[in-house]
Structures are given as C-alpha cells and as structure tokens.
Amino acid sequence: MVGEIGVRGVSKSFPLEGGDVEALKGIDLNIASGSFISLIGPSGCGKSTLLRLVAGLVEASEGEITLDSRRIEGPGCERGFVFQEHTLFPWLNIYQNVAFGLKMQGLYKERKGDVDEWIETVSLKGFEKSFPHQLSGGMCQRASLARALVVKPKVLLLDEPLGALDAFTRMNMQEELLRIWAAHRMTMVMVTHDVDEAIYLSDRVVIFSPRPGRTDEIVDIELSRPRARNDEGFIFYRRKILGHLNFGGIRKDPNYSI
Ligand SMILES: Nc1ncnc2c1ncn2[C@@H]1O[C@H](COP(=O)(O)OP(=O)(O)OP(=O)(O)O)[C@@H](O)[C@H]1O
Numbered sequence: 717m718v719g720e721i722g723v724r725g726v727s728k729s730f731p732l733e734g735g736d737v738e739a740l741k742g743i744d745l746n747i748a749s750g751s752f753i754s755l756i757g758p759s760g761c762g763k764s765t766l767l768r769l770v771a772g773l774v775e776a777s778e779g780e781i782t783l784d785s786r787r788i789e790g791p792g793c794e795r796g797f798v799f800q801e802h803t804l805f806p807w808l809n810i811y812q813n814v815a816f817g818l819k820m821q822g823l824y825k826e827r828k829g830d831v832d833e834w835i836e837t838v839s840l841k842g843f844e845k846s847f848p849h850q851l852s853g854g855m856c857q858r859a860s861l862a863r864a865l866v867v868k869p870k871v872l873l874l875d876e877p878l879g880a881l882d883a884f885t886r887m888n889m890q891e892e893l894l895r896i897w898a899a900h901r902m903t904m905v906m907v908t909h910d911v912d913e914a915i916y917l918s919d920r921v922v923i924f925s926p927r928p929g930r931t932d933e934i935v936d937i938e939l940s941r942p943r944a945r946n947d948e949g950f951i952f953y954r955r956k957i958l959g960h961l962n963f964g965g966i967r968k969d970p971n972y973s974i
Pocket residue numbers: 730731732737738739757758759760761762763764765766800927
C-alpha cells in the first residue's frame with residue numbers, strides 16, 4: 717500500500733505586520749495508507765494550512781511531513797487537492813478543466829476515456845462545454861473533484877469539498893466519495909465543519925483546538941460501512957465529538973429565552 721503520511725512536530729507561523737500568526741503548533745499525526753481521515757475544528761485553527769503543508773504548497777516552520785517515508789518538499793502529482801473555493805480555470809470549459817492534469821503529464825491520449833468517466837461520476841455529463849461561470853458553486857466543486865481524481869493520486873486532500881452543496885446533493889456526494897475511496901483505495905484527508913459528515917465518512921476524526929491549532933483529540937470511528945446516521949453507534953460518536961467541540965449541551969449563556 718502507498719499513500720502513508722507522517723506529520724512530525726509540525727508548526728507553521730505566517731509573518732504578519734505587528735507579529736507572526738501562529739497557525740499550527742506541534743502537530744504529530746500518522747495517516748495510514750488508504751485511510752479516510754477528517755480534520756475538524758473551529759475556523760482559523762489551521763486545517764487548510766495543514767492540508768497545504770501536506771500538498772507541499774507551503775513549508776513548515778518546524779518539523780517534517782513525509783509521504784511513504786520520503787520528506788515532502790513541494791507539490792507532486794501523487795497528491796491531488798480540492799480547494800476550499802473551487803479553482804477551475806475560468807478560460808477552460810469543464811471538459812478541458814478535468815482533462816488538464818492528464819495533458820500536463822502527457823497522458824491525455826492514453827487515458828482520454830477517464831475524463832468522460834470522471835465527468836459522469838460527478839454527474840456533470842452534458843456540461844462538458846460549459847464554462848465555470850455558467851455552473852453553480854456545487855457543480856464547480858464537483859468538477860474540481862473530477863479534475864483532482866482523473867490523475868489517480870495516491871493521496872487526495874479535500875478542503876471542505878462539499879461545503880457549497882445543498883444537504884441532499886451533499887449526502888449523495890458523500891456516497892460518491894466513499895465509492896471512489898473504496899474502489900481506488902487512496903488515502904483521503906478531508907477538512908469539514910460537519911460532524912455527521914466526518915463520522916459518516918472517516919476512519920478517524922482529528923479534532924483541532926482553536927488557533928494555534930493542535931490536535932486536541934483523535935477519535936477512531938469504529939463503525940462498519942455502510943453507516944446509518946441514526947444508529948446508536950453513530951449518535952454516540954456525534955455526542956462525543958460535539959462534546960469535544962463544546963457544542964454538546966444546552967448553552968449556558970443563551971441571549972434569548974422561549
Ligand atoms: N498565507 C497566509 N498568510 C498569513 N496568514 C495566513 C496565511 N494562511 C493562513 N493564515 C492564517 O493562519 C490561520 C489558520 O488559517 P487556515 O486557513 O489554515 O484556517 P482554517 O482552520 O482552514 O479555517 P477555516 O475553517 O475558516 O477555513 C489563520 O489565522 C489565518 O489568518
């Protein structure tokens with residue numbers, strides 16, 4: 717198996733006028749190859765920064781990140797990335813956007829069929845000739861997913877990939893992600909703010925503390941798949957994770973009473 721990620725003693729600060737911003741502090745994390753991990757935590761705690769570090773888009777201030785025991789020193793095509801905001805090229809249509817990675821790697825002629833296959837998988841058949849501005853946010857997000865997957869990465873880094881979708885499309889896309897994950901056995905690391913989504917999809921949920929982000933708790937989701945959102949086991953994990961995030965009970969200081 718390939719796609720094992722090691723994060724050892726990683727801290728990241730960004731220089732800013734008036735003092736550095738400490739985004740992450742002392743992160744240690746082992747992500748087994750072929751596993752599905754979710755990162756969850758308050759806004760600004762460094763989740764996207766950690767994904768960017770694994771992608772090789774930014775450099776750690778301290779510590780090291782490895783992929784299959786090799787130190788990550790920059791971006792590589794074995795790591796796919798779906799960004800928080802879609803990053804489709806506005807001047808290319810959906811087909812050209814999805815085909816982009818294969819063309820860059822000189823694999824397009826050989827694997828042309830994969831482009832159609834992934835467009836179909838993310839339910840964008842019929843929109844090949846549309847440009848990003850002609851699609852909804854959710855459709856663009858799905859196109860970004862197809863663009864990342866077409867090159868068959870070992871590791872897929874997903875930054876709130878389903879955040880722009882309505883609740884029902886989102887649950888369907890969660891199934892799709894699981895199907896892709898099960899079929900290709902790639903390592904998936906996903907940032908989400910949705911506790912149910914994290915439990916539904918993941919082997920492990922990593923809970924971050926507020927900035928500077930540290931790993932507050934790692935919860936192994938010991939439920940077989942497919943999972944049911946209303947099962948007792950599922951609800952047990954929902955309670956546990958919401959409790960860690962301090963959303964587990966009735967608020968002590970509500971500014972209303974009914
Ligand atoms: N390029 C940058 N330059 C300066 N500061 C940055 C940069 N990228 C991130 N930061 C800072 O690092 C901190 C963590 O940011 P990050 O985007 O990783 O948070 P996040 O957990 O993904 O938040 P959200 O849930 O809102 O997406 C924030 O305080 C942010 O302002």
